[in-house]
Amino acid sequence: MSTATDSDMAPTANPLSHERRGAVVLDRISKRYGDQLAVDDLSLTIEPGEFISLLGPSGCGKTTTLRMIAGFEEPDAGDILVSGQSVLGTPPYRRDVNTVFQAYALFPHMSVAENVAYGLQQRRTPKAEIRERVSTALDMVQMRRFADRKPTQLSGGQQQRVALSRALVNRPAVLLLDEPLGALDRQLREEMQLELKLIQARLGITFVFVTHDQGEALSMSDRIAVMRDGRIEQLADSDTIYGAPISAYVAAFVGQQNFFDGRVTPDADAVDTPRALVRPAQPVTSVAAGAAARAAIRPEFIELSATRPDGDANLAEGRIIGVSHLGETMQFLVQLGPDHSVIARRPTPDAPRLAVGDAAWCSWRAESVQVFAADAAAAAAGFVEPPTAEAVPPV
Structure with missing residues (x-):
């Protein structure tokens, strides 16, 4: 019987190809807050360019999972890989991911263009490149004509577009969205669902979307992970989740x-x-x-x-x-x-x-x-x- 040597067990040194940028692997991650186990030995592989939704009721672990990918929380066990590299211990600003929250957190004293440019300025990106990338990012969300306005002069849907543009301008491998449409009225929310899916398809960026709204998940996702008690109850495409749920829990929550x-x-x-x-x-x-x-x-x-x-x-x-x-x-x-x-x-x-x-x-x-x-x-x-x-x- 052959015995594995240290070199046999070492990770492969070859860099990942460009096509693997945006892949996310959650490898048996767990997170506990005191006596509460928020995420329980969860494993999930997200393909590059995939739109995947984490769906479930309050307390199921979906937001904690997203925050661990973003770097705002660290797992107590397991590993997280983004584009093939472990990100454990890596602060959020050094991860190739960006997050859009339900609270848009726009700077009220800055214009729309200045809000979008802020992250690039912190990275000391050349001014000419900042102007070009900000214009491109605002065009993606149809907000260039509002570039000189302040956030307080915008509607909720327009502020949502600015927050999305600010996240996209950094060209992340993965975009994380934490209930970003929750503050919008129904009609505007449905319009933004269509826009988000079109933007994701056009850019090919991996989207990880957290929601408790089954309609959002069904209409936008390539796959849906229905979560329960910190675990994934079912992972499948929308047709399967709706038409062939594997448990009464999934059947009751979806539709x-x-x-x-x-x-x-x-x-x-x-x-x-x-x-x-x-x-x-x-x-x-x-x-x-x-x-x-x-x-x-x-x-x-x-x-x-x-x-x-x-x-x-x-x-x-x-x-x-x-x-x-x-x-x-x-x-x-x-x-x-x-x-x-x-x-x-x-x-x-x-x-x-x-x-x-x-x-x-x-x-x-x-x-x-x-x-x-x-x-x-x-x-x-x-x-x-x-x-x-x-x-x-x-x-």
Whole structure:
């Protein structure tokens, strides 16, 4: 048997190629604050030029993970590599990363151009190069015509663009974004989501985006890391995270779900619940027969009708206790029993003409059913059970 020598175990001395600039590797990192374990033995590899989101509720460890990449926190264990080099012990200003925060932290006494140029001036970049790079960075975010204004003369969305420009002007290998859109109103936030994705695609810079907003993560990310208790519960692209969650926790946090709690039938063909016998397309293999389980159906997969549908589809009878017009869709709240309601969403042109108080049949295809092990994680993920009739104000 051969024995590894010190030279065999030493890291390779060859420098990384330019194509690997922007790669981030988190190698079993952990971070503890007193008795609280904020990040627990987490490993993640981020490819150069990837847009990845760390998604999860407050306290899941996503912001602590970002701060460790940035250098504002040091892990208690593990290693962090940026562009192939360990950055442990390297201060934030010496790492090839920049961070954009929810609080933009612009200097109020400086103009927009001076704010963007500040980092370059600290690095003693030549003045001619500063002017060129500031103009280019402001053009990226369509803010050059505001170059002479002070931050107080800008809207929230314009200040966000300046903060982004200030981060990009340094041409970092990795851009870290910590809930940067949280202070914006809904319309402006959606506009900035599109702009961020376009800028990232154009520049090819690695983006690591922290958010608790599932819509932001789904619309912008190449991959999403759904976090729970300092670990990654699921890492996948948006389609997989939304359409094939691996646990009730992920299913509850990403998108909206209707959960039916019960037990797997002896033949493993269904989940027997107080309000419906919920049958998936295939026998249940993720939960043992007779064990507690959660069946999940998304609101857009639930059909509604005033009469019992023909065929052997999954069925549940109830009555309408709420109707909401959401523009392109109509949302119906259907009470199936004293303590159980479901949400159904139908495209507005095809939505049934049902009103509050009407009897209604809910049906859904077996292919739309997902079954998970029983888990209190839905509540931990912020899932709110649809209200029952007693909680709905009278019309």
